[in-house]
Amino acid sequence: MPKAVVLHKHPQGSIQESDFAVVDMPMPQIKDGFFITHNRVISLDAGFRAWMSAGAGDNYLQGMQLGEPVQSIVLGEVIESANELYPVGTMVNARTAWETYSVLDGSDLCAPLQPADDLPLAEYMATLGPTGMTAWIGFFTIGQPKPDDVVVVSAAGGAVGTVVGQLAKHLGCRTVGLTSSADKAQWLTDSVGFDVAISREADPDLTLALRREVPEGIDIFFDNVGGAVLNEAMGHLAENARLVLCGAISQYEAHPEAVTNCWELVTKRARMEGFMFSDYAHQFPEILAELEQRLRNETLRGFDQQYLGIEQTAQAFCDMMHGRSRGKCLVVLE
Numbered sequence: 001m002p003k004a005v006v007l008h009k010h011p012q013g014s015i016q017e018s019d020f021a022v023v024d025m026p027m028p029q030i031k032d033g034f035f036i037t038h039n040r041v042i043s044l045d046a047g048f049r050a051w052m053s054a055g056a057g058d059n060y061l062q063g064m065q066l067g068e069p070v071q072s073i074v075l076g077e078v079i080e081s082a083n084e085l086y087p088v089g090t091m092v093n094a095r096t097a098w099e100t101y102s103v104l105d106g107s108d109l110c111a112p113l114q115p116a117d118d119l120p121l122a123e124y125m126a127t128l129g130p131t132g133m134t135a136w137i138g139f140f141t142i143g144q145p146k147p148d149d150v151v152v153v154s155a156a157g158g159a160v161g162t163v164v165g166q167l168a169k170h171l172g173c174r175t176v177g178l179t180s181s182a183d184k185a186q187w188l189t190d191s192v193g194f195d196v197a198i199s200r201e202a203d204p205d206l207t208l209a210l211r212r213e214v215p216e217g218i219d220i221f222f223d224n225v226g227g228a229v230l231n232e233a234m235g236h237l238a239e240n241a242r243l244v245l246c247g248a249i250s251q252y253e254a255h256p257e258a259v260t261n262c263w264e265l266v267t268k269r270a271r272m273e274g275f276m277f278s279d280y281a282h283q284f285p286e287i288l289a290e291l292e293q294r295l296r297n298e299t300l301r302g303f304d305q306q307y308l309g310i311e312q313t314a315q316a317f318c319d320m321m322h323g324r325s326r327g328k329c330l331v332v333l334e
Protein backbone atom coordinates (compact mmCIF):
# COMPACT_ATOMS: atom_id res chain seq x y z
CA MET A 1 0.00 0.00 0.00
CA PRO A 2 1.51 3.41 -0.91
CA LYS A 3 2.19 5.64 2.08
CA ALA A 4 3.06 9.27 2.64
CA VAL A 5 3.98 11.50 5.56
CA VAL A 6 1.75 14.56 5.61
CA LEU A 7 1.99 17.83 7.49
CA HIS A 8 -0.48 17.33 10.36
CA LYS A 9 0.12 20.66 12.16
CA HIS A 10 2.15 23.69 11.21
CA PRO A 11 5.11 23.47 13.60
CA GLN A 12 5.46 26.23 16.15
CA GLY A 13 8.98 26.64 17.48
CA SER A 14 10.82 23.38 17.94
CA ILE A 15 9.51 20.84 15.45
CA GLN A 16 8.05 17.58 16.80
CA GLU A 17 7.17 14.19 15.38
CA SER A 18 3.51 14.89 16.21
CA ASP A 19 3.55 17.68 13.59
CA PHE A 20 3.46 14.90 10.99
CA ALA A 21 1.26 11.87 10.30
CA VAL A 22 1.79 8.74 8.20
CA VAL A 23 -1.18 8.04 5.91
CA ASP A 24 -2.13 5.40 3.35
CA MET A 25 -2.42 6.68 -0.19
CA PRO A 26 -4.22 5.27 -3.26
CA MET A 27 -2.05 3.65 -5.92
CA PRO A 28 -1.28 6.58 -8.26
CA GLN A 29 -2.59 6.78 -11.83
CA ILE A 30 -0.89 8.66 -14.66
CA LYS A 31 -1.87 10.51 -17.81
CA ASP A 32 0.18 11.50 -20.84
CA GLY A 33 3.51 13.14 -20.03
CA PHE A 34 3.69 11.75 -16.50
CA PHE A 35 5.46 8.81 -14.85
CA ILE A 36 5.41 7.01 -11.49
CA THR A 37 8.49 6.49 -9.34
CA HIS A 38 8.88 3.89 -6.62
CA ASN A 39 10.93 5.90 -4.18
CA ARG A 40 14.10 4.47 -2.66
CA VAL A 41 15.82 7.21 -0.64
CA ILE A 42 14.49 10.41 0.97
CA SER A 43 16.85 13.29 1.68
CA LEU A 44 16.13 15.19 4.91
CA ASP A 45 17.02 18.83 4.35
CA ALA A 46 16.92 21.43 7.08
CA GLY A 47 15.93 24.17 4.66
CA PHE A 48 12.45 22.70 4.13
CA ARG A 49 11.62 23.56 7.78
CA ALA A 50 11.33 27.20 6.70
CA TRP A 51 8.34 26.37 4.45
CA MET A 52 6.45 24.27 7.07
CA SER A 53 5.37 27.16 9.32
CA ALA A 54 1.87 28.63 9.04
CA GLY A 55 1.83 31.38 6.43
CA ALA A 56 5.23 30.43 5.01
CA GLY A 57 5.97 30.88 1.31
CA ASP A 58 8.20 33.19 -0.67
CA ASN A 59 9.76 33.79 -4.06
CA TYR A 60 11.49 30.37 -3.89
CA LEU A 61 8.76 27.95 -2.71
CA GLN A 62 5.11 27.95 -1.66
CA GLY A 63 4.38 27.24 1.99
CA MET A 64 3.44 23.63 2.80
CA GLN A 65 -0.26 22.89 3.33
CA LEU A 66 -1.85 20.79 6.08
CA GLY A 67 -2.74 17.27 4.96
CA GLU A 68 -0.31 17.39 2.02
CA PRO A 69 2.77 15.13 1.75
CA VAL A 70 5.82 17.01 3.05
CA GLN A 71 8.05 18.37 0.28
CA SER A 72 11.47 16.81 -0.06
CA ILE A 73 14.21 15.76 -2.43
CA VAL A 74 13.75 12.07 -3.24
CA LEU A 75 15.50 9.41 -5.32
CA GLY A 76 13.22 6.91 -7.04
CA GLU A 77 12.98 4.42 -9.88
CA VAL A 78 10.46 4.84 -12.71
CA ILE A 79 8.02 1.90 -12.59
CA GLU A 80 5.36 3.15 -15.03
CA SER A 81 5.72 5.83 -17.68
CA ALA A 82 3.83 7.89 -20.22
CA ASN A 83 6.82 10.18 -20.74
CA GLU A 84 9.41 9.08 -23.29
CA LEU A 85 12.22 10.99 -21.54
CA TYR A 86 11.72 8.86 -18.43
CA PRO A 87 11.28 5.20 -19.48
CA VAL A 88 10.63 2.44 -16.95
CA GLY A 89 13.82 1.61 -15.04
CA THR A 90 15.21 5.18 -15.09
CA MET A 91 16.58 6.34 -11.74
CA VAL A 92 15.42 9.86 -11.00
CA ASN A 93 15.95 12.51 -8.38
CA ALA A 94 13.34 15.19 -7.94
CA ARG A 95 11.81 17.63 -5.51
CA THR A 96 8.74 15.63 -4.60
CA ALA A 97 7.61 14.51 -1.14
CA TRP A 98 7.91 12.12 1.80
CA GLU A 99 6.01 9.35 -0.02
CA THR A 100 6.70 5.83 -1.23
CA TYR A 101 5.44 6.54 -4.79
CA SER A 102 5.41 9.84 -6.70
CA VAL A 103 3.73 11.02 -9.88
CA LEU A 104 6.08 13.33 -11.78
CA ASP A 105 6.29 15.07 -15.15
CA GLY A 106 10.02 15.88 -15.22
CA SER A 107 9.71 19.39 -13.75
CA ASP A 108 10.69 20.68 -10.29
CA LEU A 109 14.39 19.82 -10.06
CA CYS A 110 13.67 16.45 -11.65
CA ALA A 111 16.58 14.82 -13.46
CA PRO A 112 17.46 11.31 -14.58
CA LEU A 113 20.36 9.78 -12.68
CA GLN A 114 22.97 7.28 -13.75
CA PRO A 115 24.29 5.99 -10.44
CA ALA A 116 27.69 4.32 -10.66
CA ASP A 117 27.74 0.64 -9.73
CA ASP A 118 30.76 1.05 -7.45
CA LEU A 119 29.19 3.75 -5.22
CA PRO A 120 26.29 3.31 -2.76
CA LEU A 121 22.94 4.41 -4.21
CA ALA A 122 22.12 6.41 -1.06
CA GLU A 123 25.21 8.55 -1.68
CA TYR A 124 23.29 10.12 -4.61
CA MET A 125 20.99 11.77 -2.04
CA ALA A 126 23.97 12.88 0.07
CA THR A 127 27.48 13.81 -1.09
CA LEU A 128 26.48 13.20 -4.71
CA GLY A 129 23.08 14.91 -4.38
CA PRO A 130 21.90 18.40 -3.44
CA THR A 131 24.03 18.34 -0.27
CA GLY A 132 27.26 17.84 -2.20
CA MET A 133 26.23 20.35 -4.86
CA THR A 134 25.43 22.93 -2.18
CA ALA A 135 28.74 22.38 -0.41
CA TRP A 136 30.77 22.54 -3.64
CA ILE A 137 29.00 25.62 -5.08
CA GLY A 138 29.03 27.46 -1.76
CA PHE A 139 32.67 26.73 -1.07
CA PHE A 140 34.25 27.06 -4.52
CA THR A 141 31.93 29.35 -6.51
CA ILE A 142 30.81 31.70 -3.73
CA GLY A 143 33.72 31.32 -1.28
CA GLN A 144 36.51 31.59 -3.88
CA PRO A 145 38.94 29.79 -1.56
CA LYS A 146 42.73 29.85 -1.61
CA PRO A 147 45.04 27.30 0.01
CA ASP A 148 46.05 28.55 3.48
CA ASP A 149 42.71 30.31 3.99
CA VAL A 150 41.22 29.92 7.45
CA VAL A 151 37.77 28.42 6.86
CA VAL A 152 35.17 28.37 9.65
CA VAL A 153 32.04 26.26 9.06
CA SER A 154 28.90 26.45 11.22
CA ALA A 155 26.71 23.33 11.75
CA ALA A 156 29.93 21.58 10.80
CA GLY A 157 28.69 18.14 11.81
CA GLY A 158 25.70 18.26 9.47
CA ALA A 159 25.30 17.18 5.88
CA VAL A 160 26.62 20.29 4.11
CA GLY A 161 29.12 21.07 6.89
CA THR A 162 30.95 17.73 6.76
CA VAL A 163 31.43 18.04 2.99
CA VAL A 164 32.61 21.68 3.13
CA GLY A 165 35.12 20.83 5.87
CA GLN A 166 36.64 18.06 3.78
CA LEU A 167 36.79 20.12 0.56
CA ALA A 168 38.52 22.93 2.45
CA LYS A 169 41.00 20.64 4.18
CA HIS A 170 41.91 18.94 0.92
CA LEU A 171 42.62 22.32 -0.68
CA GLY A 172 45.09 23.10 2.12
CA CYS A 173 42.93 25.42 4.21
CA ARG A 174 42.94 25.47 8.02
CA THR A 175 39.48 24.24 9.00
CA VAL A 176 37.48 25.10 12.10
CA GLY A 177 34.04 23.57 12.70
CA LEU A 178 31.31 24.90 14.99
CA THR A 179 28.94 22.36 16.52
CA SER A 180 26.69 21.61 19.50
CA SER A 181 28.21 18.91 21.71
CA ALA A 182 31.74 18.14 22.86
CA ASP A 183 31.24 14.60 21.63
CA LYS A 184 30.38 15.80 18.12
CA ALA A 185 33.38 18.15 18.19
CA GLN A 186 35.64 15.18 18.95
CA TRP A 187 34.14 13.27 16.02
CA LEU A 188 34.67 16.29 13.73
CA THR A 189 38.41 16.35 14.42
CA ASP A 190 38.97 12.59 14.75
CA SER A 191 36.83 11.29 11.88
CA VAL A 192 35.79 14.13 9.55
CA GLY A 193 39.23 15.78 9.61
CA PHE A 194 38.60 19.34 10.84
CA ASP A 195 41.75 20.88 12.36
CA VAL A 196 39.74 22.32 15.24
CA ALA A 197 36.14 21.96 16.42
CA ILE A 198 34.40 24.35 18.80
CA SER A 199 31.29 23.10 20.61
CA ARG A 200 28.62 25.20 22.27
CA GLU A 201 28.76 22.71 25.15
CA ALA A 202 32.47 23.15 25.95
CA ASP A 203 32.74 26.77 24.73
CA PRO A 204 29.47 28.62 25.38
CA ASP A 205 31.21 31.96 24.65
CA LEU A 206 31.89 31.83 20.90
CA THR A 207 33.76 35.16 20.96
CA LEU A 208 36.37 33.82 23.37
CA ALA A 209 36.64 30.55 21.46
CA LEU A 210 37.18 32.31 18.11
CA ARG A 211 39.77 34.65 19.64
CA ARG A 212 41.61 31.61 20.97
CA GLU A 213 41.33 29.37 17.89
CA VAL A 214 41.39 31.91 15.05
CA PRO A 215 43.60 34.78 16.22
CA GLU A 216 44.57 35.59 12.62
CA GLY A 217 40.90 36.09 11.63
CA ILE A 218 38.51 34.16 9.39
CA ASP A 219 39.06 34.19 5.61
CA ILE A 220 35.92 32.20 4.76
CA PHE A 221 32.90 31.85 7.02
CA PHE A 222 30.62 29.17 5.57
CA ASP A 223 27.40 29.81 7.43
CA ASN A 224 24.60 27.28 7.87
CA VAL A 225 23.28 28.77 11.12
CA GLY A 226 22.71 32.55 10.86
CA GLY A 227 21.62 34.80 13.75
CA ALA A 228 23.98 35.23 16.71
CA VAL A 229 26.58 32.82 15.29
CA LEU A 230 26.84 34.82 12.07
CA ASN A 231 27.06 38.02 14.07
CA GLU A 232 29.91 36.66 16.20
CA ALA A 233 31.80 35.42 13.17
CA MET A 234 31.49 38.87 11.58
CA GLY A 235 33.46 40.23 14.49
CA HIS A 236 36.45 37.96 13.74
CA LEU A 237 37.08 38.48 10.04
CA ALA A 238 40.43 38.74 8.27
CA GLU A 239 40.79 41.37 5.53
CA ASN A 240 39.01 40.45 2.29
CA ALA A 241 37.00 37.76 4.06
CA ARG A 242 34.16 36.02 2.27
CA LEU A 243 30.97 35.10 4.11
CA VAL A 244 29.04 32.36 2.34
CA LEU A 245 25.41 32.47 3.43
CA CYS A 246 24.20 28.93 2.86
CA GLY A 247 21.48 28.67 5.51
CA ALA A 248 20.19 30.03 8.80
CA ILE A 249 19.00 27.00 10.76
CA SER A 250 19.05 28.82 14.11
CA GLN A 251 16.34 31.13 12.71
CA TYR A 252 13.93 28.55 11.24
CA GLU A 253 12.32 27.72 14.61
CA ALA A 254 12.80 31.02 16.43
CA HIS A 255 12.32 34.75 16.03
CA PRO A 256 15.05 36.18 13.80
CA GLU A 257 18.01 37.65 15.70
CA ALA A 258 19.56 40.95 14.73
CA VAL A 259 22.88 40.99 12.91
CA THR A 260 24.66 44.11 14.13
CA ASN A 261 28.30 43.69 13.06
CA CYS A 262 27.87 44.90 9.48
CA TRP A 263 30.43 47.70 9.88
CA GLU A 264 33.04 44.91 10.07
CA LEU A 265 32.29 44.11 6.42
CA VAL A 266 33.31 47.64 5.50
CA THR A 267 36.55 47.88 7.45
CA LYS A 268 37.60 44.32 6.50
CA ARG A 269 36.63 44.83 2.82
CA ALA A 270 34.63 41.63 3.18
CA ARG A 271 32.04 40.15 0.83
CA MET A 272 28.88 38.45 2.09
CA GLU A 273 26.81 36.50 -0.44
CA GLY A 274 23.86 34.17 -0.26
CA PHE A 275 23.08 31.52 -2.87
CA MET A 276 20.58 28.78 -3.75
CA PHE A 277 22.17 25.61 -5.08
CA SER A 278 19.32 25.11 -7.58
CA ASP A 279 20.46 28.17 -9.58
CA TYR A 280 23.60 26.24 -10.59
CA ALA A 281 21.92 23.18 -12.17
CA HIS A 282 23.97 23.67 -15.36
CA GLN A 283 27.11 22.86 -13.32
CA PHE A 284 25.72 19.70 -11.64
CA PRO A 285 27.03 17.07 -14.12
CA GLU A 286 30.57 18.41 -13.87
CA ILE A 287 30.46 18.70 -10.08
CA LEU A 288 28.91 15.24 -9.79
CA ALA A 289 31.74 13.68 -11.80
CA GLU A 290 34.30 15.43 -9.61
CA LEU A 291 32.64 14.38 -6.36
CA GLU A 292 32.31 10.75 -7.57
CA GLN A 293 36.02 10.78 -8.31
CA ARG A 294 36.84 12.24 -4.89
CA LEU A 295 34.83 9.45 -3.20
CA ARG A 296 36.62 6.82 -5.26
CA ASN A 297 40.10 8.13 -4.52
CA GLU A 298 39.11 8.68 -0.88
CA THR A 299 39.91 12.38 -0.77
CA LEU A 300 36.28 12.73 0.33
CA ARG A 301 34.20 10.52 2.62
CA GLY A 302 30.45 10.33 2.86
CA PHE A 303 29.07 10.57 6.40
CA ASP A 304 25.43 9.68 6.77
CA GLN A 305 22.87 8.47 9.24
CA GLN A 306 20.22 6.21 7.72
CA TYR A 307 16.72 5.54 9.02
CA LEU A 308 14.72 2.65 7.58
CA GLY A 309 11.14 2.94 6.34
CA ILE A 310 8.75 5.83 5.68
CA GLU A 311 7.43 5.62 9.28
CA GLN A 312 10.85 6.81 10.52
CA THR A 313 10.84 9.99 8.42
CA ALA A 314 9.41 12.38 11.00
CA GLN A 315 11.83 11.18 13.66
CA ALA A 316 14.73 11.43 11.23
CA PHE A 317 13.80 15.03 10.36
CA CYS A 318 13.43 16.07 14.02
CA ASP A 319 16.73 14.38 14.93
CA MET A 320 18.49 16.21 12.11
CA MET A 321 16.98 19.58 13.02
CA HIS A 322 18.02 19.20 16.65
CA GLY A 323 21.58 18.02 16.14
CA ARG A 324 20.95 14.38 17.06
CA SER A 325 22.22 13.07 13.72
CA ARG A 326 25.68 13.23 12.18
CA GLY A 327 26.46 13.93 8.56
CA LYS A 328 23.65 13.52 6.04
CA CYS A 329 20.31 12.35 7.38
CA LEU A 330 18.52 9.91 5.03
CA VAL A 331 15.48 7.64 5.04
CA VAL A 332 15.95 4.46 3.05
CA LEU A 333 12.67 2.93 1.83
CA GLU A 334 12.00 -0.76 1.25
Ligand SMILES: NC(=O)c1ccc[n+]([C@@H]2O[C@H](COP(=O)([O-])OP(=O)(O)OC[C@H]3O[C@@H](n4cnc5c(N)ncnc54)[C@H](OP(=O)(O)O)[C@@H]3O)[C@@H](O)[C@H]2O)c1
Nearest residue numbers: 046047155158159160179180224247248249250276277323
Ligand atom coordinates in the same frame (compact mmCIF):
# COMPACT_ATOMS: atom_id res chain seq x y z
N1 LIG B 1 21.51 27.59 0.02
C1 LIG B 1 21.18 26.38 -0.42
O1 LIG B 1 21.00 26.15 -1.61
C2 LIG B 1 21.07 25.29 0.59
C3 LIG B 1 20.89 23.94 0.19
C4 LIG B 1 20.85 22.95 1.17
C5 LIG B 1 20.93 23.30 2.52
N2 LIG B 1 21.06 24.62 2.86
C6 LIG B 1 21.18 25.05 4.27
O2 LIG B 1 22.34 24.45 4.78
C7 LIG B 1 22.18 24.28 6.20
C8 LIG B 1 22.52 22.84 6.54
O3 LIG B 1 21.51 22.03 5.98
P1 LIG B 1 21.59 20.45 6.06
O4 LIG B 1 20.40 19.96 5.33
O5 LIG B 1 22.95 20.04 5.66
O6 LIG B 1 21.32 20.16 7.59
P2 LIG B 1 22.33 19.57 8.66
O7 LIG B 1 23.48 20.52 8.77
O8 LIG B 1 22.59 18.16 8.35
O9 LIG B 1 21.48 19.58 10.00
C9 LIG B 1 21.24 20.67 10.71
C10 LIG B 1 22.29 20.90 11.81
O10 LIG B 1 22.24 22.26 12.21
C11 LIG B 1 22.66 22.39 13.55
N3 LIG B 1 21.71 23.22 14.29
C12 LIG B 1 20.41 23.00 14.50
N4 LIG B 1 19.86 24.00 15.23
C13 LIG B 1 20.86 24.87 15.47
C14 LIG B 1 20.93 26.10 16.18
N5 LIG B 1 19.86 26.62 16.78
N6 LIG B 1 22.11 26.73 16.24
C15 LIG B 1 23.21 26.20 15.64
N7 LIG B 1 23.19 25.04 14.95
C16 LIG B 1 22.03 24.38 14.87
C17 LIG B 1 22.71 20.99 14.14
O11 LIG B 1 24.08 20.59 14.13
P3 LIG B 1 25.06 20.76 15.42
O12 LIG B 1 24.68 19.68 16.37
O13 LIG B 1 26.39 20.60 14.81
O14 LIG B 1 24.81 22.15 15.98
C18 LIG B 1 21.95 20.17 13.10
O15 LIG B 1 22.38 18.84 13.03
C19 LIG B 1 20.75 24.65 6.52
O16 LIG B 1 20.72 25.96 7.05
C20 LIG B 1 20.05 24.60 5.18
O17 LIG B 1 18.95 25.46 5.13
C21 LIG B 1 21.12 25.60 1.94
